[in-house]
Amino acid sequence: MAKKFSVGIDLGATKIMAAAFDKKMKIVSRTKGRTRGEKGAKDVAARMAELAREALEEAGGPSAELSYAGVGAPGPLDPKKGVVLTAPNLGWKNVPLADMLRKALKRPVVVDNDVNMGTFGEYIDGAAKGRKLVVGIFPGTGIGGGIVIDGEVIHGASGAAGEVGHIIVEPNGALCGCGRRGCIETIASRIPIACAVVSAGLRGQAPYVVDRLGTDIDRIKSSDIADAIDAGEKVVEDIVRHAARMLGMAAADIVNILSPDCIVMGGGLVEAMEDIFIKEVAKGIKDFASPSISPTVEVVAAKLGDDAVMVGAVENARRRLEL
């Protein structure tokens, strides 16, 4: 009898990852490819299906069968219908991704937001395992968030609950992609931090990054900023600590509203500078959240890395399909 596997797919702006899971929900194979969003949604969906089939075959040979697939995609999206409403990084609008993949794979497919799935993955088998009220905060190019309460992913009325990146911390602050000013994303995500680091470099205060990479903001990765700190540039460390502290202030709002027992943090910036982010966010919560609430929350680093979205997406699909 052919072996059965489920597949989790993480659709990112630059790469697609897929993994086959056995019945115990353990990963048995992994594949990845380029997204090439410019080729259009049809092409991307075809590549996703292809990668899913490759993962499946690698896991169980040519006769391996797919039970179902779970997908984490950038969003806002409609999690019930599996429609990606807008994904600026892919140039998508109203793409019925779940339907497209169902046709290609001929099996049930559940699509949900990637950050929701990353948070859910950490809840299922990562740093937030066993917690009751989990908020995920993922600062990287943007700042995504997800909420899991008693094992349920919270989508809210718009489907986009967990937009923690757009909590406003500076009403007269910098312009955000959402059209507002001073969202925490304009302070504590990769681009504004890179801007501050390059500015400090141009002022001659912290030359490490500018000397090596020049002043093109978009070329500066989180790891480059971490390298400058490791090289001893205190100014860069101050820049990152301040940003992380402001993120802690935004996290304090979340703590006041939801009283989570766990905030799990991941994303490029946290992966590159875990100690600073975990410590400063915890400090921000201690300083800015209500003292009757702040002692009951723990801030932890995500530990599933690149697997988090796929783990969450597969388990989410299993539950949604009631398998």
Place this chain on the structure above:
Amino acid sequence: MAKKFSVGIDLGATKIMAAAFDKKMKIVSRTKGRTRGEKGAKDVAARMAELAREALEEAGGPSAELSYAGVGAPGPLDPKKGVVLTAPNLGWKNVPLADMLRKALKRPVVVDNDVNMGTFGEYIDGAAKGRKLVVGIFPGTGIGGGIVIDGEVIHGASGAAGEVGHIIVEPNGALCGCGRRGCIETIASRIPIACAVVSAGLRGQAPYVVDRLGTDIDRIKSSDIADAIDAGEKVVEDIVRHAARMLGMAAADIVNILSPDCIVMGGGLVEAMEDIFIKEVAKGIKDFASPSISPTVEVVAAKLGDDAVMVGAVENARRRLEL
């Protein structure tokens, strides 16, 4: 056979209200009395039990039987054990209110936070009936909040989820009772608004309130502020609109995080100046929440008034007791 009723009790800082509910969860009688917190928790619990018995007798005569009681009480409290952890207005610390009432009434008693119960009441039979993700915001002497998701009251890890009054909107703002600075409660609750109104009166800009009531902040009720606006004092209207707008900015954080379909607003200030609060909070959300989320939330005025906490408390008790 003796008729059976359940009783809902709303324990406030100055008064206690109780109501008997029939099996269809409709109120059939009401009683109330003074709290007199200074006499101590034992005395207050005895008075609560007394009022419950009075409501019961009024509903069904001397042979009427109590099925169970649900209580809404101030404070951070432990909703599982029914222990009021701190209630500064009553001078209480770690009062096992549910146990005390169980002994007095000899029936099951469930105690939960009053603002949670008010929000839940509006969800069960008021302005938020039929909604899926409800956040209650109740500005009065303080600013309380409650969260109901898919019919479940959210307590969080600390038991005190929904502390919307301590969302910080001015990091260098006024000192709050919680020890932080610039919590929305320091801007949009009764005392700071009364302070601004009296200050404007002393400057000669808006004499209505000061002429009638003097400068004792604690004597100025929400309705007095409303009266000044009705008398045409634009400065007072500006003060209230600004406060309500700031509350809308805090509400925008809630909207970004949870994406509720309904925000229900009550409390003394909203009861006295409903139009201003509902309109300005809705405007604050539109202006400050993520545009992908804000269109799916509606801001509505609570409509159960004084009954909300009792309605919520009785239904909460029924569900918790699985009756």
